[in-house]
Structure formats: C-alpha cells, structure tokens
Amino acid sequence: xxxxxxxxxxxxxxxxxxxxxxxxxxxxxxxxxxxxxxxxxxxxxxxxxxxxxxxxxxxxxxxxxxxxxxxxxxxxxxxxxxxxxxxxxxxxxxxxxxxxxxxxxxxxxxxxxxxxxxxxxxxxxxxxxxxxxxxxxxxxxxxxxxxxxxxxxxxxxxxxxxxxxxxxxxxxxxxxxxxxxxxxxxxxxxxxxxxxxxxxxxxxxxxxxxxxxxxxxxxxxxxxxxxxxxxxxxxxxxxxxxxxxxxxxxxxxxxxxxxxxxxxxxxxxxxxxxxxxxxxxxxxxxxxxxxxxxxxxxxxxxxxxxxxxxxxxxxxxxxxxxxx
Amino acid sequence: xxxxxxxxxxxxxxxxxxxxxxxxxxxxxxxxxxxxxxxxxxxxxxxxxxxxxxxxxxxxxxxxxxxxxxxxxxxxxxxxxxxxxxxxxxxxxxxxxxxxxxxxxxxxxxxxxxxxxxxxxxxxxxxxxxxxxxxxxxxxxxxxxxxxxxxxxxxxxxxxxxxxxxxxxxxxxxxxxxxxxxxxxxxxxxxxxxxxxxxxxxxxxxxxxxxxxxxxxxxxxxxxxxxxxxxxxxxxxxxxxxxxxxxxxxxxxxxxxxxxxxxxxxxxxxxxxxxxxxxxxxxxxxxxxxxxxxxxxxxxxxxxxxxxxxxx
Numbered sequence: 208x209x210x211x212x213x214x215x216x217x218x219x220x221x222x223x224x225x226x227x228x229x230x231x232x233x234x235x236x237x238x239x240x241x242x243x244x245x246x247x248x249x250x251x252x253x254x255x256x257x258x259x260x261x262x263x264x265x266x267x268x269x270x271x272x273x274x275x276x277x278x279x280x281x282x283x284x285x286x287x288x289x290x291x292x293x294x295x296x297x298x299x300x301x302x303x304x305x306x307x308x309x310x311x312x313x314x315x316x317x318x319x320x321x322x323x324x325x326x327x328x329x330x331x332x333x334x335x336x337x338x339x340x341x342x343x344x345x346x347x348x349x350x351x352x353x354x355x356x357x358x359x360x361x362x363x364x365x366x367x368x369x370x371x372x373x374x375x376x377x378x379x380x381x382x383x384x385x386x387x388x389x390x391x392x393x394x395x396x397x398x399x400x401x402x403x404x405x406x407x408x409x410x411x412x413x414x415x416x417x418x419x420x421x422x423x424x425x426x427x428x429x430x431x432x433x434x435x436x437x438x439x440x441x442x443x444x445x446x447x448x449x450x451x452x453x454x455x456x457x458x459x460x461x462x463x464x465x466x467x468x469x470x471x472x473x474x475x476x477x478x479x480x481x482x483x484x485x486x487x488x489x490x491x492x493x494x495x496x497x498x499x500x501x502x503x504x505x506x507x508x509x510x511x512x513x514x515x516x517x518x519x520x521x522x523x524x525x526x527x528x529x530x531x
Numbered sequence: 532x533x534x535x536x537x538x539x540x541x542x543x544x545x546x547x548x549x550x551x552x553x554x555x556x557x558x559x560x561x562x563x564x565x566x567x568x569x570x571x572x573x574x575x576x577x578x579x580x581x582x583x584x585x586x587x588x589x590x591x592x593x594x595x596x597x598x599x600x601x602x603x604x605x606x607x608x609x610x611x612x613x614x615x616x617x618x619x620x621x622x623x624x625x626x627x628x629x630x631x632x633x634x635x636x637x638x639x640x641x642x643x644x645x646x647x648x649x650x651x652x653x654x655x656x657x658x659x660x661x662x663x664x665x666x667x668x669x670x671x672x673x674x675x676x677x678x679x680x681x682x683x684x685x686x687x688x689x690x691x692x693x694x695x696x697x698x699x700x701x702x703x704x705x706x707x708x709x710x711x712x713x714x715x716x717x718x719x720x721x722x723x724x725x726x727x728x729x730x731x732x733x734x735x736x737x738x739x740x741x742x743x744x745x746x747x748x749x750x751x752x753x754x755x756x757x758x759x760x761x762x763x764x765x766x767x768x769x770x771x772x773x774x775x776x777x778x779x780x781x782x783x784x785x786x787x788x789x790x791x792x793x794x795x796x797x798x799x800x801x802x803x804x805x806x807x808x809x810x811x812x813x814x815x816x817x818x819x820x821x822x823x824x825x826x827x828x829x830x831x832x833x834x835x836x837x838x839x840x841x842x843x
Contacts, residue, residue: 244629313804314804314808317808318807318808321808321811323807323808323811324811325629326565326764327807327811330757330760330761330803331803331807331808333757333800334800334801334802334804334807335800335804337799337803338797338800338801338804341796341797341800345793460753464636464640464753467633467636471630471633475630501644502644502645504644505641505644508636508637508638508644509637511633511634512637512638512641515623515630515633515634516622516623516625519625
C-alpha cells in the first residue's frame, strides 16, 4: 500500500472509529452499572441526529405528520456558523440524554423493581426502540434528511495535502468528529475518574447493594448513567449525520449492532475498552481493500466472533471467576 | 370457507411458521443456551431450497425428480444447517448468556453480508420465481406442509423432554457445573440442542422459500432474531406451547392492527414493552399460573434461569 493511501485510510479510520467509540461508551456505561444491554441505544442515536436537524433546519418537506411544518420562517438562529451549529448539537444531545432517562423510567426501572430477568429487559428495550424508530418515521417520513451545507457556515471546505504524487483529502467534518470525540473522552474520563459523581458511579457499578448502604442513591445514579449514555449516543448521531446525512429512521440500527461489536471487542463494561474497540473496528473497516468493500459491514462482526472465541472477556476486560 | 382462506390463509400459515421458528430457538433454550442464530439457519435453509429449485445447475435433477425434489430440499437444508450448526456450535457454545447471544447475532450478520455479495445467492436482489411446492395453487395450501411439521416438532419436543436427553438439557439449564459434576457432559448436550434448533430452522426455511416465492438477504437479519426471541419470551419459555402461542400472536398482532395503519408498528413495540413488564413468564406461563390454585412452584421472576449475563 502506498504511503498516501495508508495515511488516508488511517485518517478515515480514526474519524469513524472515534464516533464508534463515543457511541459505544453509552452502551458500556449502562452495561457496567446494570449488567444489561440497552437495545434502545441505537434509536437514541438516531434521535440525536433528528433533534439537531430540527434545531438547525426545522423543516420537514417529504411526508409524515410534520410535513410542511416550518419552525423557523426566518431561518434557524442555530445555523449559519460553526458555534451556532455546535450549540444545536449540544442541545440535541442533551434532549437525547433526557429521552434515555425516559427509557430507563419506562422500560428498565419497573423491571428492576420486580427483579425480572435481564433478558426481559432486553426485549423491553427493543420494544422501546421499535416505538421510537416508528414514531420518527410517522412524524417526519422515511426519507433521508441532510444538514444543509450553510448550517456550519465557513468550515465546510475539506483540507487536502499532497504526499508523493497522490493527494490525501481530509474532510473538515472528519477532523471535527475526531476532535469532539477526543474532547468527550477526556471529559468523561475526568468525570468518572476524578469527581465525586464518578466515584459514586463506580461504586454503584461495583456493587449496588453496598453503594446504597453507603448512602448513595442508586436510582439517581442509574438515571445519571442513562443521561450520559443518551447524551453520548445523541452526540454520535449528530456527528455521523453531519458526515453522511441523516439516513432515515433506521439510521441507528447498523450503529446499534456495530456498537455491540465494539464493546465486546474492548471488554463489556470497560470504558477504555470501548475506546480501543471503537478505534480498532473503525481502522479495520477503513483498511478493507476497495474490491472487497461490500464485505465492510461484516468486519465488525467477524472481529466480534473471533474475539469471543479466543478472548471472551475482550481486549481490556477483566476475567471474571465463575461462581458456583 | 374459500373466502376465509383466501383472506386469512397466508396469515394463518405465517403464524404457524412463526411458531416453528420460535420452537427452533426454544430447543437451545431448553439447555440454557440463549442463541439468536435461528434466522441465520432459516436463511441458509431457504437459500438451499431456492438454489435447488431455480439454479440452472440443477435443471437435470428437477426434471428427473419432479415433485420429489421438494422433500429433497428439506433434507438438504436439514443436513447443511445441521452441519453448519455443528461447526458454529462447538466453538460458540463455550460462551454463556449474553456472550453467546452476541456471538450468534454476529453469525447472523456475517451470513447476511455474505449472502448479499455471493453470486449464487443472487446478491442484493436475491432469488425470485421460486416454483410453488407440489404445484400448490393457493398460499393457504402450505398449511399441509407447515401444519404436519408443527405437529411433528411438538411431538418430538414432548418426547424429548421426557427422555434422558431432555432431562440432561434441564440439568444443564438449571446448573451447568452441577450437571457436569453429576456426569452429564454439558458441551455435548448443548451442541445437540443447538443443532436440533438449527435443523428445524433450516427445514422451515426450505419450506418457506417456495411459500414466499422469493428469497433474499432480508430473510435472516438481526430484526428477525429479535422477533423470534420475542415470540419465545412473550409466549413463554418454559412450555412447548409458549413459542407457538407467542409466534402466532405476535405475527397476528400487526395484521389485526392494520386498521391503525401507520401506528401499528408503534403499538407492536408497546406490546413488547408491556408484555415483558407484566407477563414475565410469558402468556402460557401466566395461563398456567391462573389454572393452578396452588402457589407457583418456581419463583415468578425466574423466567429463564440458567441464562445469565456476566461471565463469558
């Protein structure tokens, strides 16, 4: 492989891998606290992109119940320059966070109260995902929406530089994705590792019973976890939406599945594991040769299958001892 | 009667078919293995039948066998899915609970992407124009295939539960380590349960390909895995009737809700949420508890003991 091609693949892989990482962090946070997989996470991802789209554009042309609605006849105040767009993204992610909290209240907390089997929580969260995805379709139609190019103002053009006789093109959006993801990881790492909230979260993850004896309100920290999870999922949704367009209500399904591969690869419940897993899968996909690109979507699952067979605890997961 | 069959025949056959797919997931679950691989084997079985029935390479075979080819497609699908189940099952069944579930999701996704890209499976378009089994004129006639298969499967499942093998499955489900210590080899029985499920799903696929007339990569997807899991959990995972009732009902619900037009899938999701909240043992489990005046022998919450998350 030529050097320019190598660098191009590396950059593409890092950008998409970092989105996988922050998306998967949402999964793994919930898994580390509750020991269940929240299948509604992919739907929250989709919602994040749609919330931001609503704030930035506010028009739904195609079909669905909201057809013809125009929230901003004078043009959205949250569009036109990079900072306004960033603010819209942030608000979109916060709303997605609150949706995740709602999911917890409706689908998970009643299960917990009954001490139900985790598998039923899985079915319940899938039911929620089905509701959300189909509500989106009902409201705004199944069509693809794109963020208009003027939404970000002046940062649209791509960077390119020459290596040897080939040109490497880096889209600005890829740099933004990578930078935002790094920033999010740093903030999250700080919150979990250094703050009181993070300490309490870790205590709940380790043992909810002991944590509640120590005066930690477990339910409240579960809500915080779901908020963080939804925030990260929603943010990832907007970032991917910015890069590829918001590809309809089923936008999050593929990411939902790949996110599973990411967290298993890194180690279920492991936060650094989600980051490593995301980057590994992003890079692996970027390096699939062009004539095999049709098989790209299988890469994550092939890696998942292989890692489960050789090292089921994942790359960075802890080995758990089977209790009799 | 004719009108009724013309209107609802397709739905009734689909309900029976869903029940059969539910049962294919129920067998591994008997041995405590949460496998979501059924749609993968279903898809493979369908492709085997579709290729045998349409591919020019088998034209001679079709000519000489005539209608005898249809049972042959079932046999071929059963054999191939059984072998595939063995190949996938032996390594994958070292995993437990959610890890096995994830590995089988990966298996289904890999099969889907491969079938989207192979020439022999017709790529993204799939295989179409599959001839109707035994020259059936109407879709409801497929009940003559799926109905007996369901009855045979239920009889087989009942006999299995009473047999030594069925007791071994239960022992592994309740406590694998204890079963192992008592001389029940867990791996052998887990693989057996997995292969039985794979063979069943494969045969259902082979019967469904002519029924649906076309076969493509949409037949085996993650969505299908989840739908089939929901059949079993909503119907009840403790009784052979659970997957049948769950499959039939959850297939019928969206059709019966058709008057709600666009809202029906939203309501379908709500049904899943509400049912998993209020019927932890599934519909059949709840009916059983109603029938019994004695208090339930098992704790209500233990819908699926033996299938645990946590350790791989």
